[in-house]
Amino acid sequence: MSSGSPSSLSPPPEDKRNHANGAVARSRRQNVNYGIRNQYLASLTERELNGLNVYRCEDDDLSIRTAAAQARLPYDRMTLRELELFPEMARSQHSVALFLYIRNKTLAQWQFDPLLELTLGAILKELPEPFNSDVELVTSIHNYLERYGYINFGVFTRLSVREFDKKITIVVIGAGAAGLAAARQLKFFGFDVIVLEARPRLCGRVFTYHGGAGLPPIDLGGMIIKGIVGNPLITLIRQTQCNIVEMNQKCPIYDKNGKLIDLQKNEMILNSLNKILNTICYIVHEMGVTKIDEDSPNSQNNNKNVAKKGGRKINLGEAIQLILNQNELRVKTRLMKYWQRFEQLCNKLKDAGEKTKAYRNAIDTCMDTLNQNGAFFETPDAYDLTFNGSVSQDLLNRKLSLRSMRQCLKIAVNGYEEAVQERREIEEMKNEYEKMEPSHVFMNDYDKRILDFHFANLESSIGAPLRTVALKDWDQDDLYGFDGSHITVKEGLGTVLEQVGNDLDVKLNCIVKNIQYDARGVDVSYFVNSRPENEKNGGGSQRIERILQTIRADAVLCTVPLSMLKKTVLTDDIMSDASAIRFEPKLPNWKTEAIARLGFGTFWDISKTCFGHLNETTASRGELFIFYSIGDLPILTGLFAGEAASVTGHLEDRVIAQNAMKILSKIFGNNCPTEPLKYIVTRWHLDPFAYGCYSYMKNGSLPEDYDKLAEPLYIDNKKDFARVFFAGEHTIKQYPSSVHGAFLSGLREAGRIADIFIGPLSPLGGEIDDEGNDENNCIDGQGILAFECQNQLNIKENKPGTSNQNNQNNKNQNIAVKRAKVNRNGINKNYNGENNGKEN
Structure with a gap:
């Protein structure tokens, strides 16, 4: 996430925003x-x-x-x-x-x-x-x-008491950043708030692990706060008096042998990638191209039909690969032209050699003829045509022939010298041209491994493999990126959010299964896990009972992750699925379509707060590709991104830890211990109440889908009254995929609920007819x-x-x-x- 991404994905950069030596600048747009x-x-x-x-x-x-x-x-x-x-x-x-x-x-x-x-x-x-x-x-x-939510939010001492004439109960589903922010604000406004959390802890996808035994806390979920100007988490940190650690933007990258990669080479690769992203931005936003025409003899029939309708939408990964292929084609074309020119020089050299040989043969022929007739240049009498008397015809013919042969010899010698000079010049030109031989490939294997590192970095920033990401609006939220340093919280970001949850009525281990709503109110049904009364004080059995309970409320705020909403849409048997929630009446089509369109990822040196590692193949580029440290704490966090994130679901924790230690030992040698004191693997993509890290712009999705996910379920389609509300990082277009975005969405919904149940703030004067509210x-x-x-x-x-x-x-x-x-x-x-x- 932009502010605190789960540890199975590296944070941005953010461009939104650098991870590694000025890593990929995601945004091609100017900030607000x-x-x-x-x-x-x-x-x-x-x-x-x-x-x-x-x-x-x-x-x-x-x-x-x-x-x-x-x-x-x-x-x-x-x-x-x-x-x-x-x-x-x-x-x-x-x-x-x-x-x-x-x-x-x-x-x-x-x-x-x-x-x-x-x-x-x-x-x-x-x-x-x-x-x-x-x-x-x-x-x-x-x-x-x-x-x-611009003032009086977060953890502060209240000086006023708010009371309603009639009790108004709001149920908040989820105790993550969005749920806690909304619940605390609603309580401050005077509402009676109940928070239902499926996990046995607070903070949702922000998870600060306390190892005990003197070990410092470590963030295994949202961890990095990206930017401080305008970030509400900065206010929370000040309120909770936690300590921050500023991230060092310089991130050294190590090769598989443990050696640092060439910085100049990395800079060249990074510049090439940014040029590719700039090219994509121009093609998409200036030329309006987001589809490709696959109507060719090799295309499948269904693709032909798609092409006839205007082409097939391509994703970000495809667009990058197409431009890489185009660059490869450009290199091959340049190489072909080089060899064509080289071939021309070789042919000229061959022609010059043959001309030299021909003149040499002519010289030899002339010399042989002259030698056979006893005529040499030193005996001019043989060519003298002056006679004192009569001369025979044979002698005259002989002298004329020798004279002509001598002239031919001079011409052959001059031609030979010119041919030798021409050949020498062509040969020198050829030798110089050989030194100008262009690269045979756009990127060699070493270059591609460095590029794959930056691809993994980009995938971790986005929260999904590039092949699934929308081409046009993948970075639409970068417009609202925060300025300032990237920081972490020494005590853990979860420590900050836990204090937001203090004094709230939070019920843990409560799995919501059904939300029934109408004009009169909302019934929220949930399973609560508990041990039977007759077994609570005894040993033996550890049997857990699931008791179905129902809360009657005036409204419900649903802050569950987008992945759980997707399960709700796709699952027929709600009761058999641990995370799916049934809505009665069902969610409207505009809401379910937006849910379906947006994507959700399933996915030392103490002076250096991060360092990268190159993997050997494209498929493994996201495996432990970057490590983060927090100041002088003896903790390293290694990240998986993109396709490689799924690998953790098939490997034991011990194997993953061993692979990490192998990488670290190659980098730090004998300074690296053989075994870690303790290790833990998160696997957010397998968490039944997360199924990934955060939302992203999936191919085919629109920025407006965030707005639709944030839209309440209004009663009788009236825009002035609703019972079911939604918050979370997937509901805020300006700051998605971030802890600060989730927190702000909670404040937004608290204000919206207050507008409906307390009453809207009255304008000072007449009305302004404007639908915008950004x-x-x-x-x-x-x-x-x-x-x-x-x-x-x-x-x-x-x-x-x-x-x-x-x-x-x-x-x-x-x-x-x-x-x-x-x-x-x-x-x-x-x-x-x-x-x-x-x-x-």
């Missing part, structure tokens, strides 16, 4: 611009991260920019949701600036101290004059930020709302942490929250203190 300077926050050290002194900064511009970025909101623009809730604030630049300042200031105040609930009274004290004068606006902004969509097309709010308002403010004591006209400074009483019609907060004689 929140209008801030992220470099400061992205480069925070561990000390700064834990203190986050930026929120104490007297430079208010920096603090509010940073606060907005950490909340994944643009600091200088209103989102579409904000325009819906605050339409009157968008009518002028001044009102927009006012809204943005109060919103960003509230965010900064929360992030300054996330251990304590940020109450309305506290923010009114911190706002400088005159921004705290409009109590209704400040209240609405505070309610909005709280409702949708927190990252902003109105800035004409530049009306895209401006720096500090340039619009003259702000003089107290330092954070102090209160404004100079307000004589408004007595809101001393407001403190005593209790918030919630009814069905909305939230009414009763405060103890003066407020112009009125209660808000």
